Amino acid sequence: GQNIDQPTEMTATEGAIVQINCTYQTSGFNGLFWYQQHAGEAPTFLSYNVLDGLEEKGRFSSFLSRSKGYSYLLLKELQMKDSASYLCAAMDSNYQLIWGAGTKLIIKP
Amino acid sequence: DTGVSQNPRHKITKRGQNVTFRCDPISEHNRLYWYRQTLGQGPEFLTYFQNEAQLEKSRLLSDRFSAERPKGSFSTLEIQRTEQGDSAMYLCASSRAGLDYGYTFGSGTRLTVV
Numbered sequence: 129g130q131n132i133d134q135p136t137e138m139t140a141t142e143g144a145i146v147q148i149n150c151t152y153q154t155s156g157f158n159g160l161f162w163y164q165q166h167a168g169e170a171p172t173f174l175s176y177n178v179l180d181g182l183e184e185k186g187r188f189s190s191f192l193s194r195s196k197g198y199s200y201l202l203l204k205e206l207q208m209k210d211s212a213s214y215l216c217a218a219m220d221s222n223y224q225l226i227w228g229a230g231t232k233l234i235i236k237p
Numbered sequence: 238d239t240g241v242s243q244n245p246r247h248k249i250t251k252r253g254q255n256v257t258f259r260c261d262p263i264s265e266h267n268r269l270y271w272y273r274q275t276l277g278q279g280p281e282f283l284t285y286f287q288n289e290a291q292l293e294k295s296r297l298l299s300d301r302f303s304a305e306r307p308k309g310s311f312s313t314l315e316i317q318r319t320e321q322g323d324s325a326m327y328l329c330a331s332s333r334a335g336l337d338y339g340y341t342f343g344s345g346t347r348l349t350v351v
Contacts, residue, residue, distance in 0.1 A: 132279075136277075168347075169344065170342035170344050170345050171328075171342050172342070173341070215279055217279075219339075223268075223332075224282070224285070225339070225340060227280050227281075227282075229277065229278050229279045230277070230278070
C-alpha cells in the first residue's frame, strides 16, 4: 500500500534549528514535496526533491534519500511565523500526491 | 494569473440540505483536484479531472458527492443531503499533467453542517 509517516507534533525554540522527518512508500515515485499550512489556510508549496541530496532554499532545506524512502525538512533560524503544520507528500507513478497527516510545529520564544 | 480561486470561503448549512462549491483553477493547468481536510489531518483525496474528464474518484466518496468540470475550466463539487460528518475544509488544487510540479491550492471552502 501507499503510506506517508511523519511525527504528529514538534516543539522548537525561536532562533534554533529543527528537522522534520518523513518516510514514504508509494507505487512508483516522481518526487517528494513539502508544504506549509497555517491554521485555517490552504497548504503552500515549500520544496520539491526528486534526486537524492539536499536542496537549500533560504532558511529552509529539504533532503531526499530514495533508497531509504526518507526525506527531511530542515528549518533554520526559526521565527515565530514558522509555527504551522508541515505536510510531506510523495508523488506516485500517476503523478498523484500521497499526503502525510502533517507535523504541527510549535515555536516557543 | 490570480491563482486557484474557491467560492464560497465559508458555508454553514443545515443537515439534509444540498451545497455546491466552485473552483476556478490556474488557466493553463489541465488537472484539477478536490480534497477534503479535517483538523490535524493531511488532505484526503476525493476526485480529480484531466481537462473535462473525471479520471479517478475516491472509493471513500459516497454517492452523495458529485463533481463536474463541464468545459475543462472551472469545477463544481456538490454534496447532497449533507450530514454533520461532512463538516470539513474542502480544498481544490490544480496542476499541469505529466510534469513533476506540485499542486497549487485554493484557499478552500470551510463547510459547517449544523
